Amino acid sequence: MQKVIIDTDPGIDDAMAVLFACLCRDIDLVGLTSIFGNVTTDIATRNAKVLAEMARLDVPVARGADGPVQQAARPVAWEIHGREGFGGVAPITPDGQPLDETAAEFICRTVTEHPGEIVLCPVGPLTNLARALELDPSIAGKVKSVTVMGGSLDEGGNATPHAEANIWQDPHAADMVLAADWDVTLVGLDVTHQVKCTPEHFAHLAAQAPVLGGFLNEAVQHYFEFHRSVDRFDGCYMHDPAAVVSIVRPDLFQVERQPLRVIVDGEETGCTVRAAGSDRPPASVCMQVEVDAVRNLFLDTVSSGF
Secondary structure, eight states, rough: OOEEEEEEEOOOHHHHHHHHHHHHHEEEEEEEEEEEESSOOOHHHHHHHHHHHTTTOOOOOEEEOOSSSSOOOOOOOOHHHTTTTTTTTOOOOSSSOOOSSSSHHHHHHHHHHHHTTTTEOOOOHHHHHHHHHHHOOGGTTTEEEEEEEOSSSOOOOSSSOOOOOOHHHHHHHHHHHSSSSSSSEEEHHHHHHTTOOOOOHHHHHOOOOOOOOHHHHHHHHHHHHHHHHHHHHSEEEEHHHHHHHHHHGGGEEEEEEOOEEOOSSSSTOEEEOOTTTTOOEEEEEEEEOHHHHHHHHHHHHHHTOO
């Protein structure tokens, strides 16, 4: 079983990823940390707590950074995820409160308490991981691995023609994470643009698991409308769930091993590029994926819920 901290900006596909992790028997979700991106950090913190409580798990939530490590904050993605993050779902007030410690403090403490055991899985901007590295650089040698939903080598961007949204939101933080000496896997647009779900898939989830599947089906309708208008297809990409699936089923992904860097200024800001010949450690970049297997694992796992 994998001990996982998900760093998240929920977000509709974040909700899919977090609920999958809550229900997956191969994941021990030891914490959620919140970050800006799809929504503000305040809303992300609330939504992370809501998701944990919805899944009936006592998962600690630590509030993350309000903005990037260096550049000015980008606009949050209201148009994609709705004003409150879960599409047309009305705001939900959680029963519990976030921890007193920051996301960076929680990451550093938990990794130190469980050396060699924690998988960090950021599915939003990488600011909290960068702040954690600044706070305690030794965590790079203590984590088990880092699985990032973000970036793109050959697929192009979705925030700009060059940049994937999570990397674009804080390129300096992303470059810090890719420069650190830890085991990084990048699950980016090269594979997540291949994994899609349809309205029929989510209608089936709602029928099989009325509480959790019903919530996701209601939330995802806003996502479908965005993709119909912008991407011209009737469905949605499974960005964040694919990253979490890769933690428990890495065999479903083919990777390229390359040192990487992020362009931090100019027209191509946020672009993830190969850095062959540099002194950076190689990362594993997912380039091919068994689409049906990834999709079915997500659907089957959530269908087993309530």
